[in-house]
Amino acid sequence: MTTFGLAWRYVWSRPLSAVLNVLLLGLGLASITFLLLVASQLERAFQRDLAGIDVVVGAKGSPMQLILSGVLHLDVAPGNVSFAAVTALKNNPLVAEVIPISLGDNFQGYRIVGTSLAYPQLYGVSLSEGRLWYAPMQVVLGATVARNLGLRTGQSFTGAHGLGGSADMHTESPYTVIGVLEPSGSVLDRLILTDIASIWHVHEEHDEDHGGADHTMAQPHQDREVTMALVRYTTPLAAMSFPRWINTTTALQAAAPALEVTRLLHMLGLGTDVLRAFAAMLLLTAGLSVFIALWNAVRERRADLALLRMLGAPPAKIAALLLTEALWLGLLASVLGLLLGQLFMLALAYLLGLENSLMLGGAAWPLELLLVPALALGVSLLAALLPALGAYRSDVLALLQAR
Amino acid sequence: MIKTSALQFAYPGAAPLHFPDVDVPQGATLLLRGPSGSGKSTWLALAAALVPLRAGFLQVAGQDLAALSRVQADAWRARNLGFLPQTLHLSAALTVAQNLGLAFWAADVAHDGARIDAVLAALGVGELANLLPAQLSGGQAQRVALARAVLMQPQLVLADEPTASLDDDAAHEALQLLHGTAQRYGATLVIATHDARVAHFFDGAFGAVADGVHTLHLPRWQRAQATA
Numbered sequence: 001m002t003t004f005g006l007a008w009r010y011v012w013s014r015p016l017s018a019v020l021n022v023l024l025l026g027l028g029l030a031s032i033t034f035l036l037l038v039a040s041q042l043e044r045a046f047q048r049d050l051a052g053i054d055v056v057v058g059a060k061g062s063p064m065q066l067i068l069s070g071v072l073h074l075d076v077a078p079g080n081v082s083f084a085a086v087t088a089l090k091n092n093p094l095v096a097e098v099i100p101i102s103l104g105d106n107f108q109g110y111r112i113v114g115t116s117l118a119y120p121q122l123y124g125v126s127l128s129e130g131r132l133w134y135a136p137m138q139v140v141l142g143a144t145v146a147r148n149l150g151l152r153t154g155q156s157f158t159g160a161h162g163l164g165g166s167a168d169m170h171t172e173s174p175y176t177v178i179g180v181l182e183p184s185g186s187v188l189d190r191l192i193l194t195d196i197a198s199i200w201h202v203h204e205e206h207d208e209d210h211g212g213a214d215h216t217m218a219q220p221h222q223d224r225e226v227t228m229a230l231v232r233y234t235t236p237l238a239a240m241s242f243p244r245w246i247n248t249t250t251a252l253q254a255a256a257p258a259l260e261v262t263r264l265l266h267m268l269g270l271g272t273d274v275l276r277a278f279a280a281m282l283l284l285t286a287g288l289s290v291f292i293a294l295w296n297a298v299r300e301r302r303a304d305l306a307l308l309r310m311l312g313a314p315p316a317k318i319a320a321l322l323l324t325e326a327l328w329l330g331l332l333a334s335v336l337g338l339l340l341g342q343l344f345m346l347a348l349a350y351l352l353g354l355e356n357s358l359m360l361g362g363a364a365w366p367l368e369l370l371l372v373p374a375l376a377l378g379v380s381l382l383a384a385l386l387p388a389l390g391a392y393r394s395d396v397l398a399l400l401q402a403r
Numbered sequence: 404m405i406k407t408s409a410l411q412f413a414y415p416g417a418a419p420l421h422f423p424d425v426d427v428p429q430g431a432t433l434l435l436r437g438p439s440g441s442g443k444s445t446w447l448a449l450a451a452a453l454v455p456l457r458a459g460f461l462q463v464a465g466q467d468l469a470a471l472s473r474v475q476a477d478a479w480r481a482r483n484l485g486f487l488p489q490t491l492h493l494s495a496a497l498t499v500a501q502n503l504g505l506a507f508w509a510a511d512v513a514h515d516g517a518r519i520d521a522v523l524a525a526l527g528v529g530e531l532a533n534l535l536p537a538q539l540s541g542g543q544a545q546r547v548a549l550a551r552a553v554l555m556q557p558q559l560v561l562a563d564e565p566t567a568s569l570d571d572d573a574a575h576e577a578l579q580l581l582h583g584t585a586q587r588y589g590a591t592l593v594i595a596t597h598d599a600r601v602a603h604f605f606d607g608a609f610g611a612v613a614d615g616v617h618t619l620h621l622p623r624w625q626r627a628q629a630t631a
Contacts, residue, residue, distance in 0.1 A: 312481020
């Protein structure tokens with residue numbers, strides 16, 4: 001019989017105590033697992049969606065709003081900017097690429113994004129069916145959109161005005177699905193992509209039909225607008241001067257996604273600190289409970305342990321036996337905690353419909369989760385230290401003669 | 404086998420206990436007699452190398468116990484000593500066979516299931532190997548505890564008050580079993596007891612001053628002197 005096997009048997013000789021301790025420790029670890037998962041998935045989702053975009057240029061307003069609306073597609077955009085002004089950025093030697101983004105319409109809640117072919121290229125997403133658009137009014141669907149709406153290549157639909165569900169339909173300008181993207185886990189999964197000219201086409205017809213007081217005729221091409229542009233630099237050094245140049249000398253605003261996302265994570269971090277403190281309290285309670293359980297186990301089994309000394313087991317071996325019992329509790333609690341944490345994560349993703357916003361989901365095993373078993377073993381070993389020490393020094397014969 | 408001279412032990416803050424000398428050959432039986440508090444337990448603890456002696460000489464199975472370090476003492480005890488406590492202390496969480504297996508674990512020796520089976524069978528409780536201690540009768544439990552004491556084939560078996568809670572018939576049977584088992588495994592047997600029936604058993608079995616039975620009387624005054 002090995003020390004591990006023996007400790008296992010002793011743990012389960014008090015099943016209720018063992019189950020309660022594993023549960024308590026497991027719940028503490030589950031909340032830590034959950035926090036780690038949320039943090040790592042948020043960061044991963046943000047990093048993926050930034051996809052090498054150095055700066056976003058759009059209308060003046062909140063820089064974070066610009067990033068949230070144009071890169072992460074969570075918020076509405078601050079306003080429109082002139083397409084001509086955005087296109088002119090290409091002449092700047094610091095700028096390698098300018099990708100226009102035009103928002104404003106949706107289909108069943110999924111954003112229709114007018115852009116250039118460089119946008120899907122930026123994310124390196126391939127097609128699962130059909131092809132990319134080559135003319136206006138053709139759309140390519142993100143994988144989630146295609147799956148949830150059951151749309152396939154060749155089908156048509158008409159967009160609605162605004163970014164949420166809206167009754168104001170552009171019925172006279174239907175879109176045709178020409179391709180569907182492979183799932184990539186990025187923001188593209190939940191977007192409907194089309195050529196930027198489609199948006200102009202839809203809205204120019206729209207304005208003609210409605211005959212608005214200030215839009216009695218189609219916009220001339222030089223007045224065309226986009227919501228923003230995603231910009232990649234030729235050199236990282238551009239980050240020093242380009243945004244300031246935009247912000248001070250033009251009517252546009254430049255916002256660096258990396259900077260804004262860091263700010264956002266920091267703001268979220270204040271909230272998770274409270275949760276982290278709560279999880280630490282849970283762990284402390286669990287540690288105390290394991291301590292009490294082992295302490296009582298040692299008291300109950302003092303004579304049994306003394307007999308092991310009589311059989312020739314050195315004190316260190318007795319102490320190791322008790323530490324191993326704690327180790328088992330920690331190990332079981334780790335497994336339970338990790339599984340429960342993943343389950344919480346799945347439940348959260350399901351309940352909040354996060355799949356449609358930030359692509360949070362369970363079943364990810366980031367390296368940070370190694371913290372969970374480390375904590376479990378640390379807490380249980382710490383809790384076992386004093387009882388083990390008590391077992392280490394016991395008066396063998398007195399205990400054996402007590403009755 | 405067991406040889407002592409001018410053996411002394413002292414509890415902290417108390418006058419030392421002096422023990423009469425003994426010289427017991429291998430395979431013999433030593434009765435350690437005396438009323439409660441006469442130092443029987445202390446003598447057992449000394450012979451088991453659980454506590455260090457204060458002065459004198461104590462040799463068990465050819466080993467000068469004063470020469471052993473604490474770690475060596477544990478290893479020596481695992482190899483050379485079997486112990487039958489008065490309260491049997493069978494672990495309730497483990498089966499009979501697993502309780503015996505504890506001896507291998509404690510001695511850091513590879514588990515030997517065949518030997519466990521053989522010793523249990525020799526003591527007539529082979530069929531109980533997979534039962535829990537709570538399922539055993541008193542007599543069965545004592546046989547199992549004795550099996551645990553002789554499992555490592557020790558040269559010395561210490562029995563602490565083996566008849567204390569038994570009626571006359573059961574006491575007689577227990578002593579027969581204890582003596583017979585020690586003989587079979589060639590072990591020297593030390594019985595610490597204040598029970599007159601034990602002395603009577605060995606008188607009756609082997610004659611007045613029987614060969615192989617030695618008695619060490621520990622009078623009460625030694626304890627009184629020690630705590631004075």
